[in-house]
Amino acid sequence: MSHNRAEVDPIRLSKTMAFLLRHRPERGNLRPDRDGWVSLIELVDAVSRLVHREIAPDVIANIASEDRGFEMRGSKVRAHRSRGRRLPLHPDILFHATTQERVDEILAAGVLEGGTRPLVFSGDESGAWRTAHRFRGEPRLLVIDASRARRDNVYFTKSRRSGLFLADHMPLAHMLNLQPNYAEQLSAGGIPIRLRPDGRPELCLIRVKRRNRTTWEVAKGKLEPGETPEQAGCREICEEMGIDVPFTVIATLGEVRYGFLAPGGLPRLKRVYLYLVRPEGPMDAFNPSTREGIGDVRWFSPDEACRVVRHTSLIPLMQRTRELLRQRALPALFKPKEG
Numbered sequence: 001m002s003h004n005r006a007e008v009d010p011i012r013l014s015k016t017m018a019f020l021l022r023h024r025p026e027r028g029n030l031r032p033d034r035d036g037w038v039s040l041i042e043l044v045d046a047v048s049r050l051v052h053r054e055i056a057p058d059v060i061a062n063i064a065s066e067d068r069g070f071e072m073r074g075s076k077v078r079a080h081r082s083r084g085r086r087l088p089l090h091p092d093i094l095f096h097a098t099t100q101e102r103v104d105e106i107l108a109a110g111v112l113e114g115g116t117r118p119l120v121f122s123g124d125e126s127g128a129w130r131t132a133h134r135f136r137g138e139p140r141l142l143v144i145d146a147s148r149a150r151r152d153n154v155y156f157t158k159s160r161r162s163g164l165f166l167a168d169h170m171p172l173a174h175m176l177n178l179q180p181n182y183a184e185q186l187s188a189g190g191i192p193i194r195l196r197p198d199g200r201p202e203l204c205l206i207r208v209k210r211r212n213r214t215t216w217e218v219a220k221g222k223l224e225p226g227e228t229p230e231q232a233g234c235r236e237i238c239e240e241m242g243i244d245v246p247f248t249v250i251a252t253l254g255e256v257r258y259g260f261l262a263p264g265g266l267p268r269l270k271r272v273y274l275y276l277v278r279p280e281g282p283m284d285a286f287n288p289s290t291r292e293g294i295g296d297v298r299w300f301s302p303d304e305a306c307r308v309v310r311h312t313s314l315i316p317l318m319q320r321t322r323e324l325l326r327q328r329a330l331p332a333l334f335k336p337k338e339g
Contacts, residue, residue, distance in 0.1 A: 010059075010063060012051065013047060013051065013055065013059065013060070013063055014063055014067055014069065016047050016050050016051055017043065017047060017060065017063065017064070017070065017077075017079075018069060018070075018079060019050075020043065020046055020047065020050070021036065021038065021043075021070070021077070021078060021079035022079045024157070025038070025155060026155040026157070027046070027050070028042075028043070028045075028046025028047070028049065028050065029042075029046065030042055030043065030046055031153055032078065032153070034151055035078065036078040036079060037073065037076040037077070037078045038076065038077060038078065039075060039076060039077075040057060040060065040061060040064075040072075040075045040076065040077050041057065041075070043060060043077050044056075044057045044060045047060060060077070061077075064077045090121075090123070090146050090150075090156050090158070090165050091123040091146065091257070091313070091316075092145070092146060092147040092256075092257065092258040092259065092312055092313045093123075093143065093144065093145065093146060093257040093258060093259060093269065094121035094122060094123055094144040094146045094165055095121065095122050095123070095124070095125050095128035095129075095141055095142065095143060095144065096112075096119065096120070096121050096122075096128065096141070096142040096144055096170070097120075097122075097128045097129070097131035097132035097135070097139070097140075097141060098132065098135070098139075098140050098141075098142060099132070099135050099136070099137035099138055099139060099140055100137060100138035100139075100140050101137050101138075102137075102140070103140050103142075103178065106172055106175070106178065107172070107178065109172075110171065110172045111169055111170065111171050111172060112142075112169065112170045112171075112172075112175075113168075113169050114167065114168045114169060118157075118166040118167060118168055119166065119167050119168065119169070119170060120164050120165070120166060121144060121146070121156070121164065121165040121166070121167065122164050122165070123165070125141070128141055129141055141177075142170075142175045142177065142178065143175065143176040143177040143259075143269055144170060144174055144175060144176070145174045145175075145176050145258075145259035146165075146174075147258065147259070147312060147313075148173075148174050148259065149167075149170060149171070149174040152171065152173075152174065154167055154169065154170060154171070154174070155167060155168075176259050176267050176268075176269050177269070179267040181266045181267065182266075182267045182268070182269075183266070183267075183268055183269075184268070184269045184270075184271060185222060185262075185268050185269070185270045185271070186222065186223045186229075186271055186273075187220050187221055187222050187223065187232070187236075187270060187271065187272045187273070188220060188221070188223060188227075188229040188230070188232040188233035188236065188272065188273045188274070188275075189218050189219050189220025189221065189233050189236050189237070189272060189273075189274050189275075190218070190219065190220075190233040190234060190236070190237050190247065190249070190274060190275040190276065190277040191203050191204065191205070191218055191219075191253070191274070191275070191276055191277065191305075191321065192204040192237060192247065192277050192278075192279050192283060193250070193276055193277070193278060193325075194278075194279065194283065194299070200301065201301075201302060201325050202299040202300060202301060203299065203300050203301075203302060203305045203321070204219075204241070204283065204297065204298070204299050204300075205217065205218060205219075205297070205298060205300060205305060205308070205309065206218070206219050206240055206241060206288065206294050206296070206297050207294065207295050207296040207297075207298070208292070208293050208294055208295075209293040209294075209295055210293070214295070215309075215310055215311060216298075216305075216308040216309050216310070217309065217311060217314065218274060218309075218314060218317075219236050219237045219240040219241060220233070220236055220240075220272050220274070221235075221236035221239070221240065229273035229275075230249050230275060233249075233273065233274065233275050233277070234246075234247040234249070234275075234277060237277065239289060239292075240288065240289050240292055240294055241283075241286050241287075241288060241289075241294075241297045242286050242287030242288050242289060242297075243283060243285070243286060243287070245279045245280065245281040245282070245283055246279075246280045246281065247277040247278065247279055247280065248277065248278045248280060249275045249276070249277050250276050250277065250278050251275065251276040251324060252273075252274075252275055252276075253274040253275055253276055253317055253320065253321055253324075254273075254274060254317060254320065255271055255272065255273050255274070256271075256272045256274065256313040256314060256317055257269060257270065257271050257272070257313065258270055258312075258313045274317060276321065276324070302321065302322040302325050302326075303322065305318055305321075305322070306318045306319055306322055
């Protein structure tokens with residue numbers, strides 16, 4: 001790195017800081033804590049190396065203090081969390097193809113190390129299984145809670161060529177299906193849709209109180225014995241919103257997956273099948289299920305729905321839903337049934 005202290009464009013410095021703090025901290029050997037904070041000195045060193053100039057700490061400190069995209073607290077800096085919303089780099093759940101022999105080694109070591117080559121993870125479960133069957137030995141598939149791993153300072157990058165995700169290590173604690181008492185939980189839910197008098201669509205969401213926050217979400221719940229996902233999704237909408245309205249499924253929105261701990265700390269992989277549904281009756285008088293923590297039910301425009309839904313697993317789904325509504329001839333979906 002040059003020791004030339006020639007002035008560097010502050011805009012370039014701000015963009016470099018944002019790149020490191022928001023997207024690629026590993027490029028600067030940064031290790032943000034759980035809340036995204038890094039040492040000012042470490043950030044100065046990382047920025048200096050990327051711009052090939054020695055940047056004075058007070059320059060970076062001034063940008064972090066004056067630019068609304070950043071926050072400073074003492075000698076630490078982070079990217080401001082309220083500035084914009086981006087799709088997560090990776091899905092909440094990733095899959096790693098391996099063998100039983102390697103699994104035994106992971107259980108003994110407590111971690112999977114990449115060594116000289118990065119570890120490869122995929123969001124495509126079936127594709128990962130096909131890869132596992134190409135290895136010598138008994139094929140195994142690891143279910144990775146990538147969201148929790150990221151909070152534990154495991155950094156992923158995405159290969160532009162293959163679309164796969166890369167990391168240099170993975171602690172055993174984030175391999176869901178290697179934990180005692182692991183199980184999968186199947187759920188289903190749906191988003192009711194209606195047309196306003198001007199022909200614009202609206203989507204219905206629920207506001208749920210969690211242990212440490214309140215979020216807008218899609219009505220959903222576990223499948224009951226003998227139910228299809230479509231039946232369960234429509235039933236859950238009625239139960240959680242407190243209505244008695246029949247629905248017609250008009251589109252399959254896809255599946256979301258994420259890890260969570262059930263009561264007693266039991267590890268679970270939740271798979272949620274989600275649908276866009278048309279109510280076959282009025283949907284105005286709601287009596288939300290307070291025992292499920294639901295405090296409100298409200299209609300939103302597709303743009304508003306994308307803004308208020310913050311669960312990382314649901315953000316891509318809401319954006320796909322908005323795109324679907326832009327592409328479909330909506331009035332035909334709302335013609336009353338004949339007879």
